[in-house]
Amino acid sequence: MIRDLAEPVVMGVVNVTPDSFSDGGTWLDPGAAIAHGRALVAQGAQILDVGGESTRPGAEPVGEAEELRRVVPVLAGLAGAGARLSIDTSKAAVAAAALDAGATIVNDVTALRGDPRMAALIADRGCTACLMHMLGEPRTMQRDPSYGDVVDDVKAFLSERLADAVAAGIDEDRVWLDPGIGFGKTIDHNLALLARLDEIVALGRPVVVGTSRKSFLGAITGREPDERVAGTIASNVLALARGASVFRVHDVAEARDALLVAAATLRGRWLATTRSTTTSTTSSTTKRSRQS
Ligand code: HH2
Numbered sequence: 001m002i003r004d005l006a007e008p009v010v011m012g013v014v015n016v017t018p019d020s021f022s023d024g025g026t027w028l029d030p031g032a033a034i035a036h037g038r039a040l041v042a043q044g045a046q047i048l049d050v051g052g053e054s055t056r057p058g059a060e061p062v063g064e065a066e067e068l069r070r071v072v073p074v075l076a077g078l079a080g081a082g083a084r085l086s087i088d089t090s091k092a093a094v095a096a097a098a099l100d101a102g103a104t105i106v107n108d109v110t111a112l113r114g115d116p117r118m119a120a121l122i123a124d125r126g127c128t129a130c131l132m133h134m135l136g137e138p139r140t141m142q143r144d145p146s147y148g149d150v151v152d153d154v155k156a157f158l159s160e161r162l163a164d165a166v167a168a169g170i171d172e173d174r175v176w177l178d179p180g181i182g183f184g185k186t187i188d189h190n191l192a193l194l195a196r197l198d199e200i201v202a203l204g205r206p207v208v209v210g211t212s213r214k215s216f217l218g219a220i221t222g223r224e225p226d227e228r229v230a231g232t233i234a235s236n237v238l239a240l241a242r243g244a245s246v247f248r249v250h251d252v253a254e255a256r257d258a259l260l261v262a263a264a265t266l267r268g269r270w271l272a273t274t275r276s277t278t279t280s281t282t283s284s285t286t287k288r289s290r291q292s
Contacts, residue, residue, distance in 0.1 A: 007263065008240055008244075008245070008246075008247060008259035008260070008262075008263050009046050009047060009245060009246045009247070010044055010045050010046055010047070010246075010247050010249060010252055010255055010256045010259065011045065011046070011047040011048070011049050011086065011208070011246050011247060011248040011249070012037070012040030012041070012043070012045030012047070012048050012049065012083070012249065012250075012252045013049055013051070013212065013248060013249065013250045014027060014033055014036060014037045014040070014048050014049065014050045014051070014074065014078075015027055015051050015054070016028060016030070016033045016050060016051065016052050016070040016071055016074050017051065017052060017053065017054045017062075017070070019054045019056070019059060020051075020054045020056060021054065021056035021057075021213075021214075021215075021225060022212075022213040022225035022226060022250060023226075023250060024054065028070070030073040030074050030077065031077075033050075033074040033077075034074055034077035034078055037050070037074070037077075037078045037081060037083075038078070038081050040083075040252045041081050041082045041083045043252040043253035043256065044252055044253065044256035044257075045083050045252045045256075046083055046084065047083055047084045047085070047086050047105065047246070048078055048081070048083045048084075048085055048086065049086040049087075049088050049105075049107055049248060050071050050074050050075055050078070050085065050086065050087055050088065050098070050103070051071070051087075051088030051089065051107075052066070052067040052068075052069075052070035052071040052088075052089070052094070053067050053088075053089065054138075055088075055109050055134075055138045055183070056138065057138060057141060057142040057182075058138070058139060058142075059138045059139065060139065061139075064091055064093055064094060067089065067091060067094050068093070068094055068097055071087065071089070071094065071097075071098060072097050072098065072101050075087065075098050075101040075102055075103055076101045076102065078102070079101065079102030080102075084104050084105060085098070085101075085102050085103040085104060085105070086103060086104075086105035086106070086107045086128075086130070087099070087103045087105070087106055087107065088107045088109070089106070089107075089108065090108050090109060090110040090114030090115055090118070091114070091115050091118075092115045092117035092118045092120075092121045093117075095108075095118060095121055095122070096121055096125075099121075099125050099127055103127070104127050104128060105127060105128040105129075105130060106118070106121075106122055106127055106128070106129050106130070107130040107132070107208075108129065108130065108131060108132070109132045109134055109180065109183065110132075110134065111131035111132055111133065111134070111157075111158075111161040112129075112131065112161065112164065112165060112168070113161075119164070119165060119168035119169075119170060120168060120169070122165075122168075122170050122174075123168055123169030123170045123171075124169075126171065126174070127174065128174045128175075128176060129165060129170055129174060129175050129176070130175075130176040130177075130178055130208050130246075131158065131161045131162065131165065131175060131176070131177055131178065132177075132178035132179075132180040132183065132208075132210075133154045133157050133158055133178065133179050133180035133183065134180050134183035134184055135147075135183065135184025135185070136184050138183075141183055141184035142184065145184040145185055145186060145189065147189065150185070150189040150192050150193060151192055151193060151196045151199050151200070152199075154179050154180070154193060154200065155199055155200055155202075155203065158177045158179070158200065158203060159203055161177075162175055162177065162203065162205065172205075175205050176205060176206045176207070176208050176245070176246060177200065177203060177205045177206070177207055177208070178207065178208040178209065178210065179193045179197070179200050179207070179209070180210075181193065181194070181209060181210055181211050181214060181216075182210075182211075182214045182215065182216065187216040187219050187220070190211075190214075190216045191216070194209075194211070194235055194238060194239055194242075195238075195242075196242075197209070197238075197239050197242035197243065197244055198242040198243050201242060201243035201244065206245035206246060207239075207243065207244045207245055207246070208244070208245070208246040208247075208248060209235070209236065209239045209244045209246070209247060209248065210248035211231075211232055211235040211236060211239070212228075212232045212248060212249040212250045212251070212255075213225045213226070213228045213229075213232060213250055213251075214228075217231035217232060217235070218231075229251040229254050229255075232249060232250075232251065232255065233254060233255055233258045236249070236255055236258065236259060237258055237259065237262040240259055240262050240263060240266070241262070241266060247259060260273070
């Protein structure tokens with residue numbers, strides 16, 4: 001349960017796919033995916049984002065039956081694991097089955113444009129909706145993306161999608177927005193969005209950022225996807241400083257620690273975390289304290 005979105009919220013990625021850009025195939029077996037999700041919760045993930053279709057540049061779409069087959073057993077296995085569950089899908093039938101299995105967040109990278117039934121489903125179920133900006137579609141989105149001013153254009157898009165969601169009956173208080181780092185964007189577009197993220201935050205809804213292991217970090221650092229944790233954290237900390245609320249990451253333990261320290265520093269107030277030593281997991285108890 002998220003009580004205060006002013007605290008950074010870590011959303012751990014559980015990709016049940018053969019072809020995701022950084023961990024494709026690793027968690028395709030449902031048992032492995034469930035164990036991975038539980039490990040991410042132990043590392044501090046407050047949300048698990050379960051996806052059965054890669055949206056990496058060039059990815060081919062996955063059929064509904066196959067996507068359902070991948071994600072539903074994993075969500076069912078993670079219900080009660082100690083985190084909110086999010087379904088990363090643009091198909092209403094997949095979202096509906098995921099909500100039935102225990103998800104409370106629909107993370108739709110098409111921002112309700114991919115399936116005409118999605119808005120009504122979310123309105124009807126009263127769940128949280130994450131609406132993300134994407135230019136074009138995954139198969140073609142990195143072919144020479146162009147904008148007038150990328151931040152102004154993404155902000156206008158998210159504002160329009162928020163208004164459409166509310167018009168469809170979705171509670172505005174349940175909508176999160178995401179600039180869609182890497183979705184139809186050059187490296188310069190990604191950097192501009194992160195540097196001016198406060199302009200997206202000004203829309204008044206919690207902002208989600210997903211920079212984790214993405215190729216712009218590789219271009220800047222020369223690192224492979226599984227070596228991009230430091231770059232991921234740098235971008236997350238700067239996004240936090242500009243007002244982002246939810247951080248979608250593969251490397252939960254590292255991101256959590258960095259965000260807790262960055263948030264405490266920005267606020268001048270800290271929360272002591274005592275890690276339990278009586279279990280083999282890293283479950284923690286947190287007590288509020290104040291630095292004088
Ligand atoms: N990025 C990816 C997938 N879903 N959802 C939101 N809201 N924001 C993001 O930035 C975002 C997202 C891509 O990352 P990943 O899931 O690791 O890769 P793939 O799409 O290849 O499975």
